[in-house]
Amino acid sequence: MHIEILGARYHTSINIDNLCKTVSSIFNLEVKFKKVVLDFGLAFDTNRLQYNSTKLLELAINSGTLKNDGKSIILTDLDLYVPILTFVFGEAELNGRAAIASSHRLHNEYYGLPRNDELLQLRTEKEVIHELGHTFGLIHCSDNFCVMHSSSYVEDIDLKNLEFCMECEKMFLNRL
Amino acid sequence: MDNKNFGILIVDDEPIVRESLYKWFLEDGFRVETAENAADALKKLQNSSFDIAFVDIRMPGMDGLELQRRIKEIDKSLVVIIITAFASVESAVRALKEGAYDYVTKPIDPDELSHIISNIINQKKLMLENIQLKQKIEDLIQVEEIVGESPQIKKVFELILTVAKTDTTVLIRGESGTGKELVAKAIHANSNRKYFPIIPVNCGALNDNLLESELFGHERGAFTGAQYRRKGKFEMADGGTIFFDEIGNVSEKLQVDLLRVLETKQFTRLGGDQLINVDVRIICATNRDLELAVKEGKFREDLYYRLNVFTIFLPPLRERKSDIPILIEHFIKKYSQIMNKPILKIEPDALDILMRYDWPGNVRELANAIERAMVIGKPPAIKKEDLPFQLTTNGFDRPLSDSLEEIERAHILKILNQCEWNITKSAEILGIDRATLYNKINKYKLR
Numbered sequence A: 001m002h003i004e005i006l007g008a009r010y011h012t013s014i015n016i017d018n019l020c021k022t023v024s025s026i027f028n029l030e031v032k033f034k035k036v037v038l039d040f041g042l043a044f045d046t047n048r049l050q051y052n053s054t055k056l057l058e059l060a061i062n063s064g065t066l067k068n069d070g071k072s073i074i075l076t077d078l079d080l081y082v083p084i085l086t087f088v089f090g091e092a093e094l095n096g097r098a099a100i101a102s103s104h105r106l107h108n109e110y111y112g113l114p115r116n117d118e119l120l121q122l123r124t125e126k127e128v129i130h131e132l133g134h135t136f137g138l139i140h141c142s143d144n145f146c147v148m149h150s151s152s153y154v155e156d157i158d159l160k161n162l163e164f165c166m167e168c169e170k171m172f173l174n175r176l
Numbered sequence B: 001m002d003n004k005n006f007g008i009l010i011v012d013d014e015p016i017v018r019e020s021l022y023k024w025f026l027e028d029g030f031r032v033e034t035a036e037n038a039a040d041a042l043k044k045l046q047n048s049s050f051d052i053a054f055v056d057i058r059m060p061g062m063d064g065l066e067l068q069r070r071i072k073e074i075d076k077s078l079v080v081i082i083i084t085a086f087a088s089v090e091s092a093v094r095a096l097k098e099g100a101y102d103y104v105t106k107p108i109d110p111d112e113l114s115h116i117i118s119n120i121i122n123q124k125k126l127m128l129e130n131i132q133l134k135q136k137i138e139d140l141i142q143v144e145e146i147v148g149e150s151p152q153i154k155k156v157f158e159l160i161l162t163v164a165k166t167d168t169t170v171l172i173r174g175e176s177g178t179g180k181e182l183v184a185k186a187i188h189a190n191s192n193r194k195y196f197p198i199i200p201v202n203c204g205a206l207n208d209n210l211l212e213s214e215l216f217g218h219e220r221g222a223f224t225g226a227q228y229r230r231k232g233k234f235e236m237a238d239g240g241t242i243f244f245d246e247i248g249n250v251s252e253k254l255q256v257d258l259l260r261v262l263e264t265k266q267f268t269r270l271g272g273d274q275l276i277n278v279d280v281r282i283i284c285a286t287n288r289d290l291e292l293a294v295k296e297g298k299f300r301e302d303l304y305y306r307l308n309v310f311t312i313f314l315p316p317l318r319e320r321k322s323d324i325p326i327l328i329e330h331f332i333k334k335y336s337q338i339m340n341k342p343i344l345k346i347e348p349d350a351l352d353i354l355m356r357y358d359w360p361g362n363v364r365e366l367a368n369a370i371e372r373a374m375v376i377g378k379p380p381a382i383k384k385e386d387l388p389f390q391l392t393t394n395g396f397d398r399p400l401s402d403s404l405e406e407i408e409r410a411h412i413l414k415i416l417n418q419c420e421w422n423i424t425k426s427a428e429i430l431g432i433d434r435a436t437l438y439n440k441i442n443k444y445k446l447r
Helices: A016-027 A053-062 A117-135 A154-159 A166-175 B015-027 B038-047 B064-074 B089-097 B110-140 B151-164 B180-189 B208-216 B252-264 B290-295 B301-307 B321-339 B348-356 B362-376 B404-418 B423-430 B434-443
Strands: A002-007 A030-035 A050-052 A071-076 A090-092 A098-102 B007-011 B031-035 B052-056 B079-084 B102-105 B170-174 B198-202 B241-245 B266-268 B275-277 B281-286 B310-314
Touching (some): A002 A016, A016 A030, A016 A117, A053 A071, A071 A117, A090 A117, A098 A117, A117 A154, B007 B015, B007 B038, B015 B031, B015 B110, B031 B038, B052 B064, B064 B089, B079 B089, B102 B110, B151 B180, B151 B310, B180 B198, B180 B241, B180 B310, B208 B252, B252 B266, B252 B301, B290 B301, B321 B362, B348 B362, B404 B423, B423 B434
Parallel strands (some): A002 A030, A002 A071, B007 B031, B052 B079, B079 B102, B170 B310, B198 B241, B241 B281
Antiparallel strands (some): A090 A098
16 A cells, blocks of 8 residues: 655645655655646635635546545645635545645745745645545544644644654554 | 544535535544434434534524424433524524524634534533532532431421521530531531531630631731631631531630621631631531520620521430430441441340430430440340440439449449540549549449
8 A cells, every 4th residue: 555645736845755755654655746637626616715625535536536546645735625614724535545635724924924834844744644644544633742633723733743642553553 | 521422413404514514523533413404303313312413593494493492302411503604693692592502604613613612522521520529429428317207306307408408597406415416417418508518616625716716717927836828617618518516615705706707708817807708608506505695694695696597406315215216226237337246136125224214415325325335245136234334224323233332333424424524524523533533433444
């Protein structure tokens, strides 16, 4: 099994090599990267000016973009939402094969702060690992420092580590 | 509370809303179910229980507000959160007035949703803890039973239950050993204050200055040796009950202080100037003739009236002799368990002696007599010989024989019991010095 990161309108300041290395070290699986093109217009909401992450995932699955029999995650810089929520950092099929993660709200500039590429890289890595964790069946963890802890603020992401806590690690290994 | 034990029901006619909330909560590890309309939701509620229901306010057929009413009829503890795309203050207020926990508008901020859920979980946890703690307290505050079936004691039970639910000051009167403290504890345990402490104060045991500091507490440096600020009994009893035993023995100065606290429910600590408010229920007990003490000017009349709001008179044991067998049975059971000794009954002739005795020391004396008999007696029953000496004298404090030694022994024992074994007082009445009395006690093996 390997993990596939699919870049679709992702931010160029993200260091893809480092992202792949980090993700690979956490899951102890081979990580491949490729750029993909999706028909984003179908998921765009003209009122909200955001992209429906559920639709984007469906599009990717239905278009045959996800050929990997392991786990795939779409990396994008688009602003994602699910209809009931104002935004999401990402979405995943729980115990499924696909996920999507967005760096849109991970930029410091989004919050009126000076650009910080290092921080963007770290936040993106955590978000990608978090969503991939869901595809391995992991649910949100109550440990604030575990990468599987739920984040609704970017500060929550900054607080947590890149790694799983012991409990989540154990669960992940069992699910492999 | 583990998230998987926490059930969430999502009721919305829009599949996309149901699905996205379903996924969101599933990732949090909750048990989630969805319903596309009110009828479907009610069916699901019949089959399983939920902790939170997210209910869309506008649905075809039964709307969210009506569904909320129906949900509350089925399960009052179920937390309902109304969701709507048509935000208006009017509908929000209506939903909240009708028992909704909160009101959210689509789209919901993920952080707001997380906060609502974590608040509900914390609240549920606290409620659960509260129930568990109350149960633990109930177990801990099991008051020692007041035993008896005589009409006199039944009347006391009635009075306890009547006054317990109020905050009225209670004055318990009765001879020494009739169980005044037990009655005070029973009143407290049956009151709404039962989860707060009952603080007993033995007014007869402490001198004036000490009692003042005990009752009101003191500030640091209030007097020599007051190295720390200390809370008094009144503060400790806040929310609960304060029980003044032997209230008839308090000094005149303290009577004034007590009267002020009873009237204002305010006081200052010794050496302090900050007024402290307390919410306490007062229960007092005395075996003194307070009316006489008032007449003699030893007890303030205003304090007497303040305390004498609701009086419970405890009958002496000699006036409710029909309770003696039940009490004996109760004490045998109690001491048999404590001593792990299989004495389970009393022989008829021993019971006869106990029935004919006058019990000046009341239930306490009876309990002591049974305890002593249980110590020296042998299973399976208490015998006449196991009873304390003075009881075997047919209950009239008469010696068993006319020998001078028997008469002296019986008389000394009688005086000692009368004075509750106060050696100085007994020696004074007997007209001998303390050392001689001790020698006699040893000689006759009275202790």
